[in-house]
Amino acid sequence: MTSTIKTEPFVINIGPQHPSTHGVFRIKATVDGERVIDAEMVMGYLHRSMEKLAEERTYTQNIPFTDRTDYLSSMSNNLGYCLAVEKLAGIGVPDRGNAIRVIMAEFQRLASHCMAVGAFTNDTGAWQTPVMWAFREREKILDLFEMTCGARLTCNYMRIGGVAFDLPKEFMPGARKLVQSLPGFIDEMEGLLVENEIFLVRTRKVGVLSPEMAINASLSGPVLRGCGVAWDIRKADPYCGYEQYDFDIPIGYQGDSFDRFIVRLEEMRQSVRIIEQALDALPGGPHSTQVPLALRPPRGEAYGRVEGPRGELGYYIVSDEGPSPYRFHIRPPSFINLSALKEMTVGGSVADAVVVLGSIDIVVGEIDR
Amino acid sequence: MPLPILATNNWYDFRDLSNFSRLILENLDKILPHGIVYVVAVLLGFVASFLIFVLPSQLIVGVYGERKLIGRIQSRYGPNRVGPFGLLQPIADAVKLMQKESLMPLRGDVIVMNIAPLIFVAPCVLLFAVIPFGPRMIIGNIPSALIYFIAVSGLPVLAAFMAGWGSDNKYSLFGAMRIVAMSISYEVPLVLALLGVVLFTGTLSLQGMVFWQRDLNIWIAFAQPLSFAIYFIAVGAELNRTPTDIAEAESEIVAGYLTEYSGMKWGLFYGMDIGYALAASAFAATVFLGGWSFFGLDKWVPPWLIIVTKTQLFYMIFIWTRGTLPRLRVDQLMAFAWKFMLPIAIANLFVLATERMMWVRAFDADLKFVWVFVPINLLFTAGVVFAWARFLGYRPENTPRKARLVNQAGGFIPLGGAKGETRP
Amino acid sequence: MATRVWPGSETAAAAERLVPGSVAKSTPVACYLKPEKLVETMAALRTDPESDFVHLTDLCGVDFWDHFEVVYHLQSFEKNQFATVKVEAWDRENASVPSVVPVWHGAWMQENEAYDLLGIRFEGHPNLYRILLWEGYPGWPLRKDFLSMPGGLQPGLNEFAGTARRAEPPVRAVE
Numbered sequence: 001m002t003s004t005i006k007t008e009p010f011v012i013n014i015g016p017q018h019p020s021t022h023g024v025f026r027i028k029a030t031v032d033g034e035r036v037i038d039a040e041m042v043m044g045y046l047h048r049s050m051e052k053l054a055e056e057r058t059y060t061q062n063i064p065f066t067d068r069t070d071y072l073s074s075m076s077n078n079l080g081y082c083l084a085v086e087k088l089a090g091i092g093v094p095d096r097g098n099a100i101r102v103i104m105a106e107f108q109r110l111a112s113h114c115m116a117v118g119a120f121t122n123d124t125g126a127w128q129t130p131v132m133w134a135f136r137e138r139e140k141i142l143d144l145f146e147m148t149c150g151a152r153l154t155c156n157y158m159r160i161g162g163v164a165f166d167l168p169k170e171f172m173p174g175a176r177k178l179v180q181s182l183p184g185f186i187d188e189m190e191g192l193l194v195e196n197e198i199f200l201v202r203t204r205k206v207g208v209l210s211p212e213m214a215i216n217a218s219l220s221g222p223v224l225r226g227c228g229v230a231w232d233i234r235k236a237d238p239y240c241g242y243e244q245y246d247f248d249i250p251i252g253y254q255g256d257s258f259d260r261f262i263v264r265l266e267e268m269r270q271s272v273r274i275i276e277q278a279l280d281a282l283p284g285g286p287h288s289t290q291v292p293l294a295l296r297p298p299r300g301e302a303y304g305r306v307e308g309p310r311g312e313l314g315y316y317i318v319s320d321e322g323p324s325p326y327r328f329h330i331r332p333p334s335f336i337n338l339s340a341l342k343e344m345t346v347g348g349s350v351a352d353a354v355v356v357l358g359s360i361d362i363v364v365g366e367i368d369r
Numbered sequence: 370m371p372l373p374i375l376a377t378n379n380w381y382d383f384r385d386l387s388n389f390s391r392l393i394l395e396n397l398d399k400i401l402p403h404g405i406v407y408v409v410a411v412l413l414g415f416v417a418s419f420l421i422f423v424l425p426s427q428l429i430v431g432v433y434g435e436r437k438l439i440g441r442i443q444s445r446y447g448p449n450r451v452g453p454f455g456l457l458q459p460i461a462d463a464v465k466l467m468q469k470e471s472l473m474p475l476r477g478d479v480i481v482m483n484i485a486p487l488i489f490v491a492p493c494v495l496l497f498a499v500i501p502f503g504p505r506m507i508i509g510n511i512p513s514a515l516i517y518f519i520a521v522s523g524l525p526v527l528a529a530f531m532a533g534w535g536s537d538n539k540y541s542l543f544g545a546m547r548i549v550a551m552s553i554s555y556e557v558p559l560v561l562a563l564l565g566v567v568l569f570t571g572t573l574s575l576q577g578m579v580f581w582q583r584d585l586n587i588w589i590a591f592a593q594p595l596s597f598a599i600y601f602i603a604v605g606a607e608l609n610r611t612p613t614d615i616a617e618a619e620s621e622i623v624a625g626y627l628t629e630y631s632g633m634k635w636g637l638f639y640g641m642d643i644g645y646a647l648a649a650s651a652f653a654a655t656v657f658l659g660g661w662s663f664f665g666l667d668k669w670v671p672p673w674l675i676i677v678t679k680t681q682l683f684y685m686i687f688i689w690t691r692g693t694l695p696r697l698r699v700d701q702l703m704a705f706a707w708k709f710m711l712p713i714a715i716a717n718l719f720v721l722a723t724e725r726m727m728w729v730r731a732f733d734a735d736l737k738f739v740w741v742f743v744p745i746n747l748l749f750t751a752g753v754v755f756a757w758a759r760f761l762g763y764r765p766e767n768t769p770r771k772a773r774l775v776n777q778a779g780g781f782i783p784l785g786g787a788k789g790e791t792r793p
Numbered sequence: 794m795a796t797r798v799w800p801g802s803e804t805a806a807a808a809e810r811l812v813p814g815s816v817a818k819s820t821p822v823a824c825y826l827k828p829e830k831l832v833e834t835m836a837a838l839r840t841d842p843e844s845d846f847v848h849l850t851d852l853c854g855v856d857f858w859d860h861f862e863v864v865y866h867l868q869s870f871e872k873n874q875f876a877t878v879k880v881e882a883w884d885r886e887n888a889s890v891p892s893v894v895p896v897w898h899g900a901w902m903q904e905n906e907a908y909d910l911l912g913i914r915f916e917g918h919p920n921l922y923r924i925l926l927w928e929g930y931p932g933w934p935l936r937k938d939f940l941s942m943p944g945g946l947q948p949g950l951n952e953f954a955g956t957a958r959r960a961e962p963p964v965r966a967v968e
Contacts, residue, residue, distance in 0.1 A: 012539050020620040034543075034699060044925035051910070052934050123620045125696020127611050132443035192693075194770045198612050199695045211781040215870070218849050218899020228773075229781045229870065231848075236778035236873055237796035250772035253784060259772070266772035301822060303851065303866055303877070314851050316864065329853040331866075335906075339899050350543070351621045351698045368925060780847070780870035 007033055012350065016045050020123045020354045023364030027345070027353065034349040039342045043335075046368040054328035059085050059160060059295045062328065066315075067154035069330060070366035072115050075108035075145070076308040078158035083239055084304025084315035085160045089297035095283040097162035098240045103175070103278045104148070104157060105240070105306070106271040107141050110182065112309035113264045113271075114138040116222075116361040120261060121193055123358030124202045130192060137185045140178050147171055160295060162288025175279060182272050190265055203258035207344035207356035210255060217339040221311025222263045223360055227255035233307035244281070245274045257359035264361075294323045301327075310334050310361055330369060334362040384671045387505040390417060414508035418497050421673060430681050432459035432643065435688050442692035466636035474537055474629050481535030482629070486637040489528035492521045493641045496648040501576045503661050503672035514575040515567065518652055519560060522607070525645060526552040529616065532638070533626035544625025547699055548616035552607055554706035559603035561714035562596040565721040566656055569593065569739070575652075579660030585739055586664055590657040592743055595717045595750040597657045599710060601686075604649045606702065609642065610687045612694035613702055620696075646687055647680060654679035713753055720749055796868075799876040801825075807844050808878075811837035823864070823877040828890055831880050832917070835896045838867065838878075845869040846876060849893070852903035854911040856937045861888050861913055882913060892918035910935040 015026035024045035030038035050069060054062045066081045067074035079101055086093065093101075118134030142152040147168055149157040157164050193199045209219075214227040224231055232249045234242040250266030252259025297319040305314040311333030318327035337360050345353040390413055398406045433448065433456060440447025448455030473479065499514040501507040511517060526548055533545020566589055567573060570581040582588055590597040606613040617625030627638055654660060658679050661672030697705070724742050775782060799807075805819035808826060815830035826834050838844045846867035855862045861882040868875050882888040892915035893900045904915040905924040912933030915921055923930060932939050 010539065012543075019623060044927070047925045049934055052939070121695065125611065125614075125618060125620055126694065127439075127619070127691055127696075129439075129443045129692050132445060136444050193695075196695065198697055201701055202695055202698060213898070215781070215847050216898045217901075218897060218903070220850075227781070228783065230775040230777065230779050231870055232778050235776075236870075237875075248774035248776055249778060250774055251782060252772055253769075262770060262772045266774070301864075305850075312850060314866070316851060316853055316866070318855055327853075327855045329851075329855075331851040331853075336899060336902060339902050349698060349700065351615075351618070351696075354621050778870075778873065 009037055014350070014353060014357075016042075020358060021364075022119060022357075022362055025357075025362060025364045025367065027341075027357070029345070029350065029353060031350060034351075036345050036348055036350060036353050039345045039353065041338060041341060043338075043364070043367050046364050048369060050369045051328050051330065055324055055326065058293070058323050059297070059325065060291075060293060062325070063158065063160075064154065064156050066330075067156050068365060069332065069369050070308065070310065070313075070334070070363045071153055072363050073108050073112040073309045074153065074155045075104045075157060076112075076306055076313060078156065079105050079240070080304055080306040080308065080313045081315045082158045082160050082304075083306060084302050084317050085295070085297065087304050088300060088302035088317055088319055089160070089291075089295060091161045091291060092289060093162050093240070094286045094289060095241070096166075096285045097287045097289075099278050099282050100163050100167060100287060101158060101240045102242065102245070103275055103282075104145075104155075104163070106275045106278070107144060107175075109271050109309045110268055110275075111138045111141040113268050114141075116309070117189060117261065117264055117268075120257075120355075120358040120361065121199070123354050124199060126193070126199070130189065133185070133189065133192075137182065140181075144171065144174055144178065147174065159288055159291070161291040162286070164288070166287045172279065172282075175275070179272055179275050179279065183269065186265060186268050186272075194262065194265075200258065202351075203261060203355060203359070204256055205254075206257045206348060206352045207359060208254060208256045209340055209344055213340060213343060214255065217343075218336050219311070219340060221308070221333050221337065222260050222267065223311065223337050223340075225250065226252035226260035226263045226359075228252055233305055233312055237305070239304075239306060242274075245277045247274050257355050260359045260361075296321055296323055305331070308333055310363065310366070311337055330366075332366040332369060334360070335367045335369075338362065338367065384669075385503055385505060386417065386421070386671075386673060387503065390414070411508065414498075415494065418500075418502065418508065421502075421677070425677075429456075429459075430647075430684065432462065432640075434681075434685075435643070438685065438688050439692045442689070463636065466633050469632035471632035471634055472629070476537045477629060478535035478537065481531050483634070485528045485532035485535060486630075486634045487528075488531065489525050490637055490641050490644075492524040493644040493648060495521050496645075497651070499575055500648070500651045500655060500676075501579055501660060502676055504576075506661075506673055507576055510574065510576050513573045515563060515573045515656075518575070519556075519563070522645070522648070523552065523556065525641070529626050532630065536626065536629035538629050540622040540624070540628045541626045543622045544616045544618075544628070547622075548609065548626065550699075551613070551616060551702060551706075554703055555603040555606040555710070558599050558706065558710040558714040559607070561711075561718050562599040562603065563656070565593050565596045565718050568718075568721050568725045575655050575660070578656055579662060582659045583662035583667075585737065587739060587743070588657060588659045591747075592739060593657075593717075593721060593746055595713065595746065595753065596721075597653075598750065598754075599714050599717065600653060600657065603706075603710065604653070605687065605690070606706070608646050608649055608687075610646065611691040612696050614691075614696060615699045615702055618696055647684060650683040650687070651676065651680045653683050658683070709757065713757065716753060717749075720746070797872075797874045799874055801877070804838075804844075804876045804878060807841070808834050808838065811841055811844075817881070823879045825879050825881060828880055828882070831891045832893060832895060835865070835878070835893050838876075839896055843872075844874075844876070845872050846874075847871075849897035849899045849903075850875075852893075852900055852907065854907040854913050854935070856911060856935065858937055859883070859885070861885075861890075861911065863890050863907065863913060865893070887914070888912060889914040889916050891916050892921075894918055909933075912936060 009030050009032045012029050012031050013026060014029055015021035016024040026042040028040040028042055029036045050065050054065055063078055066077040070077050114134040114137050118131035121130035122128060145155055146152045148171055149155050149164060209227050211227040211229050214224050215229060228251050230249050230251050235249055247270045250263045252263050299319060299321050301318045303314055303316045305312055313333055314331030316329040317325045320326040344356045394406050394410055397409060437447040448458035451457040451461045498508040499517055529548045530545045533541040570578045609616050617627055627635055654676055661667055661676045663675045667675055800821055801819035801824045804824035805816045808815050808824060812830055812834045815826055815834040817825040817827045838846045846869050848868040850868045851866040853864050863880050865878040867878060880890055882890050890913055892904055904918055907913050908915060908921050909923040909925050
């Protein structure tokens with residue numbers, strides 16, 4: 001005679017203080033044994049109302065705010081915001097400024113993906129070794145940032161109409177040396193994890209997302225590309241002269257956590273390619289155009305977007321000819337990428353939920369803003 | 370079995386520390402009333418094994434070595450601040466833990482939660498009683514030491530479950546349930562693997578196994594490689610070492626049954642985790658790696674030094690796996706135990722039993738013919754593991770492990786290649 | 794090959810073609826849809842092969858003192874085109890706009906956010922709650938009258954060097 005054990009579902013809080021929620025983010029998971037049957041996101045622990053604050057400061061004063069939304073990719077955030085304002089005010093950027101922006105944004109993508117890959121493997125249980133390796137490489141990139149703009153994490157480097165400072169003379173040899181060493185690191189990371197059977201069983205077929213669902217849920221970035229959707233703003237809507245550089249879009253196969261991981265690894269390789277080309281073809285000339293400090297763009301609106309490390313990073317700015325934006329809206333990729341979290345976690349175990357969350361690569365500062 | 374005297378009986382001969390303890394005990398016997406010395410002997414044994422084995426192992430190798438080695442694996446320095454080369458770091462840790470406040474959850478079960486660390490500590494000390502450190506250096510040379518060891522090493526699971534239950538925390542309960550399930554699952558192949566050893570050696574006494582290996586000049590790890598492999602994996606799972614540390618999986622269930630513990634109560638769990646790992650390593654060194662013997666070297670080098678070295682080296686493998694491998698999921702781990710380890714352990718036992726029978730029938734149980742079985746077992750191990758992994762076990766899906774590359778942005782690109790795809 | 798940004802008139806033409814009578818007005822930037830026809834038109838814009846706006850890139854609300862605008866940025870992957878669609882809500886006390894969650898699942902969180910910060914109700918949203926702030930938070934922070942002080946004082950940049958005061962808006966106090 002067979003009898004089924006009747007279990008009662010209960011709610012387990014993954015977060016807000018949990019080793020693998022990458023900040024103060026909380027999933028209220030209803031579990032039946034180890035199986036997640038419902039997941040609800042609770043966020044806002046880090047809400048700083050940046051959109052409101054930005055309405056009270058000038059356009060230039062808002063650049064540091066964008067550093068602090070996604071604190072792991074401040075260069076990309078600066079870039080997105082500056083692009084939106086330039087679009088609004090019709091400001092051009094000199095070639096050198098554009099090339100420096102591309103170099104910095106790609107270095108930032110490398111640094112951010114290092115963190116993403118490391119933290120993701122940490123979530124699968126590889127006890128801190130890959131994360132430390134990734135940190136080691138990230139440190140070198142942050143050293144370059146420090147050399148250029150004096151800050152490592154919140155760079156505040158891009159300006160409306162260019163970048164804040166020209167590159168120091170130590171930058172080029174340092175960047176070239178780093179660019180030569182980075183592919184080796186990516187291969188090392190790949191060798192450590194991609195061939196590891198435990199890693200494969202932990203991430204394959206976990207958090208599978210169909211491409212239709214991914215598109216419908218407004219996802220972007222590696223999460224969307226992992227589903228096999230070839231969508232990259234750098235290719236589709238080139239900004240800062242990305243059309244000059246030769247690179248590919250990596251896409252995944254079946255949209256599981258492992259695909260997101262390999263897409264990130266491959267994106268790092270492509271970033272290295274772009275940086276190499278940009279360093280080779282770095283034009284001379286000014287790095288920035290002169291922009292009035294109290295910029296008053298004409299009445300109107302602009303949506304500027306870049307391909308940030310986590311996806312499409314958009315800034316929607318409405319101007320009323322005032323010194324500060326009338327409305328300043330951020331399209332945060334990690335916030336919107338969470339739209340499909342429930343679909344990905346329900347049905348898996350608690351351990352899978354953690355892996356899925358790691359594979360989305362959220363930054364709580366950007367979710368809550 | 371007559372004991373071959375390796376060392377002299379002089380008290381200053383440190384190849385055999387039992388001489389020294391005998392001197393103390395004989396002199397004590399003259400002073401103290403008759404019978405007391407039997408109590409003192411056990412205490413002396415425990416103190417001695419603590420001083421020469423547990424303390425240096427636990428502090429120097431267990432805490433400091435583990436941190437330092439993991440640090441090197443993770444391309445950082447590890448402890449290097451307290452004392453020379455950071456050697457005093459374990460002591461600093463212990464002092465810090467003792468100072469820390471011992472928090473108690475409001476709705477936790479006070480009695481169960483406070484008793485659990487004690488129940489966790491006691492079996493660890495008892496386990497070392499049957500580990501032979503030398504031909505005469507053994508606290509309790511009981512004939513069924515193997516059964517004793519397996520029985521006592523099952524006790525900490527009870528303590529871990531008490532800790533998880535008493536904490537009144539869902540993560541703790543998860544960890545407790547997981548450790549019970551895992552312990553039950555992995556105890557079976559573990560015992561079956563050890564049964565194969567018993568078949569060959571014909572004794573349950575650990576000292577007897579060491580003598581068997583020493584007389585034949587062969588380690589059971591070579592004679593029965595599959596048993597050794599099963600033992601290593603199963604004991605790693607029981608000890609909660611990565612990649613099987615699901616009971617205190619940090620990234621999933623915070624710290625498992627230790628979530629609510631703090632201060633020295635947590636420190637006892639942590640320290641004894643290392644203690645159990647060292648006990649299991651010492652047990653593996655005794656049963657599989659020749660114990661205190663080392664192909665005749667034990668006449669010259671103190672045997673207790675040999676087994677301590679073997680234990681530490683075996684423990685290094687645990688640290689290595691911990692620093693390298695990701696963690697399995699709980700259902701995968703259970704499936705691995707029941708679907709892979711158990712059939713292989715049974716097949717292994719079947720083969721070993723057949724060999725033992727042939728040995729008795731054909732070779733008249735002549736011990737030196739064990740060498741015949743070494744290549745057979747090595748081939749069998751390789752064959753079984755390969756065949757299982759290749760044909761019956763988990764095969765990763767055939768999708769490649771490198772991302773596809775496309776040159777043009779567009780919509781969804783189905784598998785099989787389409788517009789703009791440069792490389793499959 | 795840059796993304797082709799549809800001017801408002803083109804979006805309006807497409808919307809009018811798909812769902813007649815759905816367009817309220819169109820500007821060079823955006824096309825304003827009528828709220829009552831919003832969901833139907835959006836679904837048509839999403840499925841129509843010519844517009845093919847499968848991706849709701851961005852959704853946000855803007856407070857214009859007398860009315861709210863909800864801005865939808867739509868993106869097509871196959872055709873690589875981009876359109877801005879807007880809808881207006883004139884009732885300040887009970888601002889409400891139909892929810893597009895039936896069309897795009899990605900609107901789920903963005904509508905929640907717009908509700909949380911601007912107080913625009915999205916009718917038909919399956920689970921509308923304050924996603925960043927907590928339930929019962931007084932007021933809607935991104936509205937322009939939030940934090941306005943008694944006596945019509947505005948916080949922020951009124952005294953910024955070289956700037957004039959903004960035109961006096963109709964100030965309301967936060968309850």
